[in-house]
Amino acid sequence: MKIFKDEEKLSPEYVPPNLPHREKELELLMTFFSSVISGSPSISTRVLVSGSVGTGKSALVKLFGQKACYEASKKGIDLRFLYVNCRISKTTFLVLRKLVEQLKARLPERGLSDEELLHKLLDYIEYKGLYVIIALDEVEMLLREEGGEPIYLFTRVGEERLKIPRISMIFIFRNLEVLDTLDESTRSSLLGNIIHLKEYGYKELYDIIKYRASLAFHPDVLMDDVIQMIAEIASERGDARYALDILWRAGKYAEVDRVMKVTPEHVRKAVASVYPTIRREHLEYLELHSKLILLALARSLEAEKTAYITSSVLNEYYRMVCEEYDVEPRSYTSFWEALQRLDDLGIIKIKVVSEGARGRKSHISLLGIPTSILIKELEPLLPKKSSKST
Numbered sequence: 001m002k003i004f005k006d007e008e009k010l011s012p013e014y015v016p017p018n019l020p021h022r023e024k025e026l027e028l029l030m031t032f033f034s035s036v037i038s039g040s041p042s043i044s045t046r047v048l049v050s051g052s053v054g055t056g057k058s059a060l061v062k063l064f065g066q067k068a069c070y071e072a073s074k075k076g077i078d079l080r081f082l083y084v085n086c087r088i089s090k091t092t093f094l095v096l097r098k099l100v101e102q103l104k105a106r107l108p109e110r111g112l113s114d115e116e117l118l119h120k121l122l123d124y125i126e127y128k129g130l131y132v133i134i135a136l137d138e139v140e141m142l143l144r145e146e147g148g149e150p151i152y153l154f155t156r157v158g159e160e161r162l163k164i165p166r167i168s169m170i171f172i173f174r175n176l177e178v179l180d181t182l183d184e185s186t187r188s189s190l191l192g193n194i195i196h197l198k199e200y201g202y203k204e205l206y207d208i209i210k211y212r213a214s215l216a217f218h219p220d221v222l223m224d225d226v227i228q229m230i231a232e233i234a235s236e237r238g239d240a241r242y243a244l245d246i247l248w249r250a251g252k253y254a255e256v257d258r259v260m261k262v263t264p265e266h267v268r269k270a271v272a273s274v275y276p277t278i279r280r281e282h283l284e285y286l287e288l289h290s291k292l293i294l295l296a297l298a299r300s301l302e303a304e305k306t307a308y309i310t311s312s313v314l315n316e317y318y319r320m321v322c323e324e325y326d327v328e329p330r331s332y333t334s335f336w337e338a339l340q341r342l343d344d345l346g347i348i349k350i351k352v353v354s355e356g357a358r359g360r361k362s363h364i365s366l367l368g369i370p371t372s373i374l375i376k377e378l379e380p381l382l383p384k385k386s387s388k389s390t
């Protein structure tokens, strides 16, 4: 009775051997650095990678680093990939220390200015005949602390000094707007090759989740509709980290339940535990029929054990709930309007799917809250079952 084959494969640090939907960008990086990889760079290469949260910037650059070193070693080139996250190493000095550490260079660090330490590092690199690609991740953090100085140091000093451009740089940004705060000459030393990673859409996230799940889960643990559901939820943010976080947590909830499969309900619990999206106050202010519809939705999803329910099936459940509460059900049009309002509020999700010749159907799902909790929250907000109300 096991869910995970290798849970570690979902940890944020793990770099997978493939990054679906980032193949082009990976290829582009290989092209930009091809002269470095073949040990014949004539100029120092600089690339900027930008993109919002969870678009795969760090993973892409790390995977590129591995590939580049592997390709270079096949040619007998001693290429090193040095990666520093500036959120952790917030000053130029700390960044330099990390570089020294990764090169395993024994250099005196005390009593040296940043620039002196950099020169020592360059001496070492020249002496050893190395080529180095330095990736600075979350550079905003460094710029916020120290302005443009570190950029100047990393781009200009090596250029002025080394006969062969042995150092190349990758700068990773979430948002390129910080560049506007730099002076013109620093900025121009950065601009050039920019790779922008667009936010992932549903289709991309679906493939990513499926791929990462195949590494982490036993086969047949994840049904396709569960993968679709997670992709749907995460596509609101275009964030792969969020998707993988939900995936992992849903697996953990399935483990706790000691079952063989991850269900939509596990996903809802996972989502609720990552970022609570529905609060009790929001439910309280809904009009009566919206509450009844939500109750019907929660019950139908629980009964059918699915991620989605069609609007017509939901309408049947809604009519049953109305009967139970002695309320006259609304017309289908008003029912549909109420659904759309709930979708606008982000409580439910309506997805219109085409069914070929048979026309279109609407799939209704509940994203941010487990059905069991929703039912428990809603029932006290509804009128007593015996009393008549409209």
Ligand SMILES: Nc1ncnc2c1ncn2[C@@H]1O[C@H](COP(=O)(O)OP(=O)(O)OP(=O)(O)O)[C@@H](O)[C@H]1O
Pocket: 010, 011, 012, 013, 014, 015, 016, 018, 019, 020, 021, 022, 051, 052, 053, 054, 055, 056, 057, 058, 059, 060, 174, 208, 211, 212, 240, 241, 244
């Ligand atoms: N195309 C992909 N295929 C498989 N996994 C991916 C893909 N893109 C991102 N991931 C995974 O999603 C998670 C987030 O990616 P990553 O850390 O690279 O994002 P990021 O753009 O650096 O985000 P941040 O701005 O928060 O640092 C990681 O676990 C990463 O392995």
Ligand SMILES: [Mg+2]
Pocket: 057, 058, 059, 137
């Ligand atoms: Mg990152």
